[in-house]
Amino acid sequence: MLSFVFFLLFSWSQASDIQWRSYLVVGKSVNFIVWPEKRLIISSNCKKADKKYESLRTKDLHCTAWDMIHKKRKIPDVKIEGGQNPGALICEALKAKVVMGKDGINNLSFCQFDDQSLISTGSLSHYYF
Amino acid sequence: MNGVPNLDQHGMTYCHSYATAALASALMNRDVVQGKDPLHSKTSEVVVSGLMTGAAMQLDPAYRTCEKPEICDAIEFLKKKKACTADQSLFYKTGESNPRWIDDPAQSITGDCVPWERKVTVLSELQQNIGDTMIALESSSWNPKKDAQLFFEKNFAYDEYPLSDQTKDKIIEFALNFSKFVDQGKNYEAYAVKTATLAPACFQFKSSEETPVFKGNMPLISGTGKNPSCRHLSIWNSGFDKKTGVKNSCFREAVRSDLKDQNYLLKNINDVFDQPNTLPVGVAYCWTFLLDGADTPNMWEKTVGGCFRKGKSLDQDKEDGGKEVDHKSVLIGRRVNPTNGRCEFLLRNSWGNECTPYPGTTDNPDEFGNYYGSCQHELSTNGHADPWVDADTLLNNIISVDVLE
Numbered sequence: 001m002l003s004f005v006f007f008l009l010f011s012w013s014q015a016s017d018i019q020w021r022s023y024l025v026v027g028k029s030v031n032f033i034v035w036p037e038k039r040l041i042i043s044s045n046c047k048k049a050d051k052k053y054e055s056l057r058t059k060d061l062h063c064t065a066w067d068m069i070h071k072k073r074k075i076p077d078v079k080i081e082g083g084q085n086p087g088a089l090i091c092e093a094l095k096a097k098v099v100m101g102k103d104g105i106n107n108l109s110f111c112q113f114d115d116q117s118l119i120s121t122g123s124l125s126h127y128y129f
Numbered sequence: 130m131n132g133v134p135n136l137d138q139h140g141m142t143y144c145h146s147y148a149t150a151a152l153a154s155a156l157m158n159r160d161v162v163q164g165k166d167p168l169h170s171k172t173s174e175v176v177v178s179g180l181m182t183g184a185a186m187q188l189d190p191a192y193r194t195c196e197k198p199e200i201c202d203a204i205e206f207l208k209k210k211k212a213c214t215a216d217q218s219l220f221y222k223t224g225e226s227n228p229r230w231i232d233d234p235a236q237s238i239t240g241d242c243v244p245w246e247r248k249v250t251v252l253s254e255l256q257q258n259i260g261d262t263m264i265a266l267e268s269s270s271w272n273p274k275k276d277a278q279l280f281f282e283k284n285f286a287y288d289e290y291p292l293s294d295q296t297k298d299k300i301i302e303f304a305l306n307f308s309k310f311v312d313q314g315k316n317y318e319a320y321a322v323k324t325a326t327l328a329p330a331c332f333q334f335k336s337s338e339e340t341p342v343f344k345g346n347m348p349l350i351s352g353t354g355k356n357p358s359c360r361h362l363s364i365w366n367s368g369f370d371k372k373t374g375v376k377n378s379c380f381r382e383a384v385r386s387d388l389k390d391q392n393y394l395l396k397n398i399n400d401v402f403d404q405p406n407t408l409p410v411g412v413a414y415c416w417t418f419l420l421d422g423a424d425t426p427n428m429w430e431k432t433v434g435g436c437f438r439k440g441k442s443l444d445q446d447k448e449d450g451g452k453e454v455d456h457k458s459v460l461i462g463r464r465v466n467p468t469n470g471r472c473e474f475l476l477r478n479s480w481g482n483e484c485t486p487y488p489g490t491t492d493n494p495d496e497f498g499n500y501y502g503s504c505q506h507e508l509s510t511n512g513h514a515d516p517w518v519d520a521d522t523l524l525n526n527i528i529s530v531d532v533l534e
Contacts, residue, residue: 017491036505039485081146083416083456085137085480098139104512106482107137121139122485129420129486 018053020044023101025110025118030101032118033061039127041120042066043110063117068094069127085109087121090128130155130409130461135513137481143478148411148457148531151477155409155461368446395520397530398474402463409459409477414523416456419478422488423522425496429454432530455528461515469496472520475507482514483528497521 019034024125030042038058041129046063047056058070075093089099091111098121101108110118138144242339401410415429415436429436435455437446462475480486489501496502501515507515 029480036491039501041483041485079453081453083138083458083479085139086420087480087486088137088139092140100137100139103482106513107134108481108483109137109139120481120483120485120527121137122481122483125480125486 002090018056020053023103023108023110025101026099030118032120038075040069041108041110042123043116043118046117064113065111065116065117065119068096068111068113068119069123072127082104085121085125086129087111087123087125091121094124130513133477134476135482135515136479137380138479144457148459148479149477151409151459151461158407159406247450271414314421318526325356391524391527394527394530395524397462399463409461411457411459413455413457413525413528413531415454415526417454417529418526419476419500419518420486420488421517423500427525431526436526436528464517466495466497466517466519468493469497471497471516474520474523475515477513477515478522482508484508484514484516487516 002045017036020035022029022032023032024043025095033040033042033047033056035042035056040063042065043063046061046066048060048062049113051060051061057082057089059067070080073094075090078086078093080089088109088111093121094113096114097112099110099118101110108120111121113123130151133151136151236456395501398410398412401407415431417429418425418427428438428440430439431437458479459477460474461477464473464475465471466473484501484504487500487504489496489499489503492503493499494502494506497519500518504514504516507516
């Protein structure tokens with residue numbers, strides 16, 4: 001219930017299924033685009049400033065995190081052990097940094113790139129695994 | 130599972146500890162709801178025991194026997210979750226009317242509480258034994274140093290530490306910070322993982338008639354109380370006894386029974402969900418179906434040591450670069466799928482509170498194998514990203530079941 005209230009407070013739906021949502025990342029509130037159709041949770045700083053969420057298209061995304069998805073890199077096979085989150089290992093293979101996010105009581109890890117753009121490790125799993 | 134968070138183990142190899150932490154958290158929360166003592170100390174034993182499963186394979190036998198009592202003392206303190214105020218600078222020995230100092234660290238684990246000053250002292254002693262502690266770290270998982278660093282980063286580092294290397298001081302501070310987490314009773318994950326980091330140094334825990342008992346392969350509780358023949362180690366890895374001389378026949382027989390019969394595993398799961406106020410069920414399984422989809426032909430043979438490709442042995446598969454896809458999670462619910470009438474279990478994974486990695490669509494959440502859709506439905510209605518998994522698919526991939534009684 002608490003998570004649901006948190007959700008209502010900190011996110012809002014658009015005409016499409018695209019939402020924005022805040023996560024605490026390394027202690028700071030960061031806005032993300034949550035795009036279920038594209039299996040994408042990506043930081044809002046990837047969106048061109050003049051673009052609105054409700055009319056957002058993938059061509060409006062410009063950041064390293066997005067580049068890693070739509071210009072998929074060739075990465076070495078990731079060796080997974082002990083139930084590691086595959087997306088976290090893909091992040092490391094992309095030479096980026098895994099950072100933790102909080103969603104109410106829940107955790108969610110993100111992959112952070114040099115331009116400070118972030119993408120959820122689950123999104124990386126979807127596109128790379 | 131109210132109040133039990135979805136966690137993300139990211140690059141750490143502690144799937145067993147995350148699964149166990151979920152079980153332990155559920156137990157604690159249930160007790161709170163029922164107005165009982167949340168059994169922190171007992172739960173910590175559960176958590177510790179679960180963590181040990183991953184450490185067992187590489188564990189130095191010397192660290193099973195509490196040969197470093199000051200380390201054990203610190204761990205026991207952390208486990209007890211009790212601290213005296215500064216003016217109570219005494220150990221209170223259980224059962225004694227007058228408090229007194231207990232100078233022998235080996236005895237201090239029998240105290241009811243440990244003063245903060247003593248804790249610092251204890252940790253200083255721990256620091257003196259940091260070499261041993263580092264060995265413990267190295268023994269705690271498949272990639273122990275990396276795991277430790279990741280855990281630093283995840284929980285403390287950004288606020289308090291530069292992260293480039295692990296110094297001795299950091300480990301001590303880490304322990305202190307961890308104790309704060311435990312005192313706050315908030316961060317079960319920190320509780321679990323930190324215990325994992327230190328616990329291999331202290332593998333021997335006291336018996337307790339009241340200690341919750343695990344059935345299955347996750348627990349390594351010593352002194353379960355109910356069965357005298359199980360008072361020593363239970364080891365996940367069947368080869369462990371040969372390496373260490375430790376024997377625990379009752380545990381391994383249970384595992385062998387599990388592996389023989391999927392219906393036996395299913396019965397163990399169903400027995401739990403048939404009960405009121407049920408707790409989750411821990412499962413060890415080969416996880417690839419979660420990303421490849423339920424329709425993907427099952428490619429895995431299973432043993433207590435993990436998953437390996439059909440037609441090969443576990444060792445052959447590893448030599449050929451096979452993936453280590455064994456995983457542990459918890460099942461937190463059961464239902465009959467309203468669309469297809471199949472039995473399904475709600476899976477609480479440890480890959481974060483998101484559904485994006487799972488296959489499927491948002492169109493029909495109840496469609497067979499639609500992990501993404503069912504997960505998204507759970508996320509939107511309950512706030513937790515948990516997919517519903519078909520029972521037959523799960524049983525095709527399951528290795529063993531862990532039940533907390």
